[in-house]
Amino acid sequence: MWSWSWSCCWSPTSPGSWRSCRARSAIEGISGNAMFATRNDSKQLKVGFIEKIESLYDSNFAGLLNIVFQTKGAGMKKTILILPVLSLVLLFHASCIREINAPQRTIRVAMLASGTTFDDMAFLQNCKTGLERAKTDFGLECVYDIDTSTARYRERLERFGDRNFDLILAVGYMWNDAVVQAAPQYPGTRFVLVDAGLSEPQANAVSILFDVDEAAYPLGFLSAWWAFHHGDGNPAVGFVGALEIPQIRQFIEPYLNGVDRHNRKYGKHVAHYGDYAGTFVDFDLGGQIADSLISLGADVIFGVGGLTGNGALLKAGERGKQGIGVDVDQTISFPEVSDILLSSAMKGLDHAVYAVVKSHTENNFDGGGVYTGNLANRGVDLAPYHAYQSQIPDSIQTEIETIRAGIMDGSISTGW
Known part of the structure; x- marks a missing residue:
C-alpha cells in the first residue's frame, strides 16, 4: 500500500x-x-x-x-x-x-537633530512635518531627540539602536560619521541621513539630498530685478549664511549666479554682499549681519540657515527691505516676515522624509541608495509670490519660468 x-x-x-x-x-x-x-x-x-x-x-x-x-x-x-x-x-x-x-508590532522611528528646537519655522520643522504625517498614516511610534552638543552624535544613535528602534533619521551633514559607524553595528535598524550624502554607503542606510541650487538660481535673478527697480541708485542684494559648508553654499553661490544672469541679460549692475555667521541658532547675530548688509546698500536679503537666517529676514523687514526665504514657504511658516518675502527656495524635506519612511513600512527601503529632490520631481521649488504676485510683471515671471525649464532640460547651468 x-x-x-x-x-x-x-x-x-x-x-x-x-x-x-x-x-x-x-x-x-x-x-x-x-x-x-x-x-x-x-x-x-x-x-x-x-x-x-x-x-x-x-x-x-x-x-x-x-x-x-x-x-x-x-x-x-x-x-x-x-x-x-x-x-x-x-x-x-x-x-x-x-x-x-498575530498582533501587529508598532514601528518605532526616531528623528535626531542638532539644535535647540524642531519648531524653527524652517528646516527642522519641515522634517518633523513629514514624519508627523507618516506617523498619522502608518500608526508609527515617533520620538524626537534634539541637542546642541556637537560631540555626542554616535552616542545618541547608539541609544536608539540599543533600544531596537526600527528606523532612525539623522538630520544634517554632521551626522555622517556617526551613521557610517553605527549602521554596521545595528544591522536590524535602518538609518536615514537627511540633507547629506553618506561618505560610505551602507546596506541599511539611505541618504536624502536636494539640488537646491536649482531653486536658488532663479530667485537670484528675481532679487536682482527687484533691487534694480525698487532700490536706490546703487542696487544690491545680500545674503546671510549660517555655516560656510556645501549645504549652505549650494543655496548662496547659485543665487549670486542668478544675480549675474540678470545683469548680463539687461546690461545692469546689481551688486551683492554677504557673510556667514558660523552658527545655525543665533537669531540676533543673523539680524546684526543683515543690518550691516542693508547699511551697505542691500535691498533684498537672502537668509540661509535656521534661526540665524530667520533673524536676518526679520531685520530686513524692520529696515523696510525685502527678503527671500529658505527650505520652506516662509511666508506661511514665519508669518512675522510674510509681508516682505518675494518668495522662498524650498526643499521638499517633508515629502522626502515621508517617502523614505513609507518605503520602510512597505519593506521597500532602498538600502545604500540616495533620494535626490530637484525641480523635475518637485523635490525643490520656488514658493508662490503671494502678496508680490501683482508687483512682479508677467514678463519677469515668464523669464523665471524659462529659467526653470532650462535648468530642468540642462540648457541652463546654475554654476554649482
Whole structure:
C-alpha cells in the first residue's frame, strides 16, 4: 500500500503566510477523494495530490510543504488514508487562525537633530512635518531627540539602536560619521541621513539630498530685478549664511549666479554682499549681519540657515527691505516676515522624509541608495509670490519660468 509521511515549514511572519488559507482549501477539497482510495487508484491519487500541492508553490510558498510517498508492499487490497489528510487540514486551519490573531508590532522611528528646537519655522520643522504625517498614516511610534552638543552624535544613535528602534533619521551633514559607524553595528535598524550624502554607503542606510541650487538660481535673478527697480541708485542684494559648508553654499553661490544672469541679460549692475555667521541658532547675530548688509546698500536679503537666517529676514523687514526665504514657504511658516518675502527656495524635506519612511513600512527601503529632490520631481521649488504676485510683471515671471525649464532640460547651468 501507499503510506505518506509529511513535514511542514511554516513562519507566521512570512510574506506568503496568507497562502496557508489557499493551501488549506486545496487540501480540504481533495480530502474527500483521499478518504477511501483503493490500491488500483492510489497511483492516480498520488499524482493528483502532488500536482495540486505543486500548483500552490511559488517563490514565497516554496518549502511550505514536503510530502513523501513510500511503497510498503502490495499485499493489501484497500488502504484508508484518513489520518494524514485530516492532520494536514488541521495544520492549515491552525496556521490561518494564528495568522489572523498575530498582533501587529508598532514601528518605532526616531528623528535626531542638532539644535535647540524642531519648531524653527524652517528646516527642522519641515522634517518633523513629514514624519508627523507618516506617523498619522502608518500608526508609527515617533520620538524626537534634539541637542546642541556637537560631540555626542554616535552616542545618541547608539541609544536608539540599543533600544531596537526600527528606523532612525539623522538630520544634517554632521551626522555622517556617526551613521557610517553605527549602521554596521545595528544591522536590524535602518538609518536615514537627511540633507547629506553618506561618505560610505551602507546596506541599511539611505541618504536624502536636494539640488537646491536649482531653486536658488532663479530667485537670484528675481532679487536682482527687484533691487534694480525698487532700490536706490546703487542696487544690491545680500545674503546671510549660517555655516560656510556645501549645504549652505549650494543655496548662496547659485543665487549670486542668478544675480549675474540678470545683469548680463539687461546690461545692469546689481551688486551683492554677504557673510556667514558660523552658527545655525543665533537669531540676533543673523539680524546684526543683515543690518550691516542693508547699511551697505542691500535691498533684498537672502537668509540661509535656521534661526540665524530667520533673524536676518526679520531685520530686513524692520529696515523696510525685502527678503527671500529658505527650505520652506516662509511666508506661511514665519508669518512675522510674510509681508516682505518675494518668495522662498524650498526643499521638499517633508515629502522626502515621508517617502523614505513609507518605503520602510512597505519593506521597500532602498538600502545604500540616495533620494535626490530637484525641480523635475518637485523635490525643490520656488514658493508662490503671494502678496508680490501683482508687483512682479508677467514678463519677469515668464523669464523665471524659462529659467526653470532650462535648468530642468540642462540648457541652463546654475554654476554649482
